[in-house]
Amino acid sequence: MAATKTSKEQRYDRQLRLWGDHGQEALENAHVCLINATATGTETLKNLVLPGIGAFTIVDGHTVSGEDVGNNFFLSSSSIGKNRAQAATELLQELNSDVSGNFVEENPDKLLDNDPEFFHRFTLVIGVQLPESTCLRLGSVLWSASVPFLVCKTYGLIGYMRLVVKEHTVIESHPDNALEDLRLDQPFAELKSHIQSYDLESMEKKDHSHTPWIIIVAKYLEKWLSEHNSQPPKNYKEKEAFRQLIRQGILKNDNDVPEDEENFEEAVKNVNTALNPTKIPTAVEDLINSEQCSNITSQSASFWVMLRAIKEFIQSEGNGSLPVRGTIPDMIADSQKFINLQNVYREKAMQDAAAVSKHVECILQSVGKVSCKNASFLRVVCCRSLAEEYSVDSVNKDEITSYMDSPDSEMVLYLMLRAVDRFYQQHSRYPGVYNYQVEEDISKLKLCVNSLLQEYSLNVNIKDDYIHEFCRYGAAEPHTVAAFLGGSAAQEVIKIISHQFVPFNNTFIYNAMSQTSATFQL
């Protein structure tokens, strides 16, 4: 039964309020690949299937074991002995009939040997519980094909994620606490004349008390500038004096007692942020001065074309500033005054957007929809490749050693994961899987730790406790840690697919013992 638009809208209502219809469309056009349907993998996929990802393909050559069924919601005991990719696909598919689920009963190493281009078709690849060699091989193939790669691992009580994406552009970062774009320090012509249309001294009380605070601040700023040699209030003392100036403007009744004028209170409260100079955020400055922005070709993504158009706008119509955002916060005012003021900003924003569009047209003939209001929030995330992280020549020694100044920093967990990978390479198994191995593997693992530190010339100390703990884990994958990681990973995948919100860069470690986490750039 095909889902009607309204029933899909109902089903996805709660998430549409977060990433919008266009974000949902991107999700529904995506096809992700999961390698290894362990608990971590199926939990990640579950959180992508539920919101309606277009399609998924599970690549897994393993057969289901009793242990697998024990920690995995998407495997049942009847599937023991069957191929794990197939078994998991069935139960994941069942979650959402809008999604198309596929499986390949194959070891990723085999695919890399025989058909590496298999992976080119995916929007993103998620590699779970991969041995180091497979991970690096896959990383290299995906890097060349510019396919984003998310590596996930649950190892005992430790969760690990590594994002590998060459250049990820974010138009809608949805920052939590963005500053308003009011332009009070350099009001554009239409704003100036709108402010001029007000005469606070001659207003009746009702109008006076319902004048938007933006107008109030603007008016008193004019007064201040004329009395202070065109210098706006800069330090605390001056700002306090400016606030006083505004307070004095509050109407007084016949007994000389100040009236209750909430809009003036708002003005005083907002002085600090209102006086923020209009500035292009450093992140955006860097982008504008970047190479991709200077060298636009027919291959350039629309993100860079738009950025270039914005750059040209800044240099001409913008007079050194970004296009006006066009929104104002809510404030005490009567409807008409508020709407009129809002429209002044809105119309200017539309004007600026049209100017940017003209620049876009000149740069390139056909480009998608242009949206300027997010200009201040544009972000680009560039992760280093796995090859760079693992190479002795380019390993990020500084990051590692500086974090290891605190020997219990999450960085030690990263190093232990690397050591454990090394153990696997040498012994074809992970340490401490069976009870009798725990004790004897401690010294073997310690050798791996030392060889790792030596190879990368890392002058750090790893406490024996961690080596013991990692043997204790026996490469277990407890469900709760897998579930936590599955939730985190899925959200990062959604960010990459929708180009909304900002992904992490580039290594995330979760410590379920202490309930702490950290992000490193390696």
Added chain:
Amino acid sequence: MNLLLFSLFREKKRRRVVELTEKMVVDGGTGTRCEWEGRWNHVRKFLERSGPFTHPDFEASTESLQFMLDTCKILVIGAGGLGCELLKDLALSGFCNIHVVDMDTIDVSNLNRQFLFRPKDVGRPKADVAAEFINSRIPGCCVVPHCKKIQDFDETFYRQFHIIVCGLDSIVARRWMNGMLLSLLVYEDGVLDPSSIIPLIDGGTEGFKGNARVILPGMTACIDCTLELYPPQINFPMCTIASMPRLPEHCIEYVRILLWPKEKPFGDGVGLDGDDPDHIQWVYQKSLERAAEFSITGVTYRLTQGVVKRIIPAVASTNAVIAGKGQNPGIVKFAYIPLNNYMVFNDVDGLYTYTFEAERKENCSACSQVPQDLHFSPSSKLQEVLDYLTESASLQMKSPAITATVEGKNKTLYLQSVASIEQRTRPNLSKTLKELGLSDGQELAIADVTTPQTMLFRLSFTS
């Protein structure tokens, strides 16, 4: 603070009590568990192996797993976004005796994250469907559903559980649960008996943000200790809604609060039902008209529904994360020192977690056992006391009922929840405390939905 020890200790004490008083009934809920080789391998490594970071009192043994499989009883409150995740996490961590309480039925908009439900289940009770799904997917697990409100149960129900995990969507409900567990505490000679403590693990999510916390009633900060942490609900001022709208939200609230009661579009006494598309459609059309009057743009159907139902955006991933975090103290981390004690999570920009220890409030109205003073002058009206109870940031009561002993007799001063009593006691609100016969040092017993027990306040007259 070791949760496993608590639970084992309580269990031993409970068993002794049962042994002494009646013939012991063996809970056979997990009779034929259909075990298979290796099923609990992942869990065993944490319960049967000692390690350098485990709690000093933890002893690795096979007893713990057996305890979890056979005896440990967990209560999950809420079978929604968090609840579904919690049930799965618990079942896959070895807990086989789980009860779940939820009074709601399944809605289409739940399906994007409440993965135990399918389109065919819409309209059925959440607790029932959730239990069915888990019991069928995880052999041997026995989830017992209760389609009831938490207030429908009393201490005898709650006392049977070793741990209670909450995935609630209201602060009032959380406070009630908090109060219930506090009322179960036993003090012997002023010393808290640890076997009477039932740990409460609470979590909440909103969009890409969430938090999880561990509460040991009587020992750590409780819900009421940190009431100020909860953001106040957005309520626009009436004058803005009635005569000076600026935002599309103001227009929608105008229709909801003022126009609907006036025009009664679907008949007398028919309240606005946010789940009825026809109702929302009506509100939407009227909101557009209102907005047009003031040249306000931005009213959409989606916004209308969001405002009327106070919708909070939600996705599967955040719920998975918070349930996973909240769960860790409860299970695998049984052996470790549990989350201490409040953790927040935000993945709008990268992934951010932060853990801190919420401190107990010295004079917490719920858990401090310090009598709460009410400072009023004898000429203050009862209404002022009522206002204080509802508006104070530390009390935030919803509809308190006030009783006092006057001249040896129990007198209800004001009660809102029963219409006839409300009418009868309403005149008291405009009487002064002196007129009502109250004296300095007098105790007032106050009941409210935010607490299962009546709270005692002491009236302290100011001059």
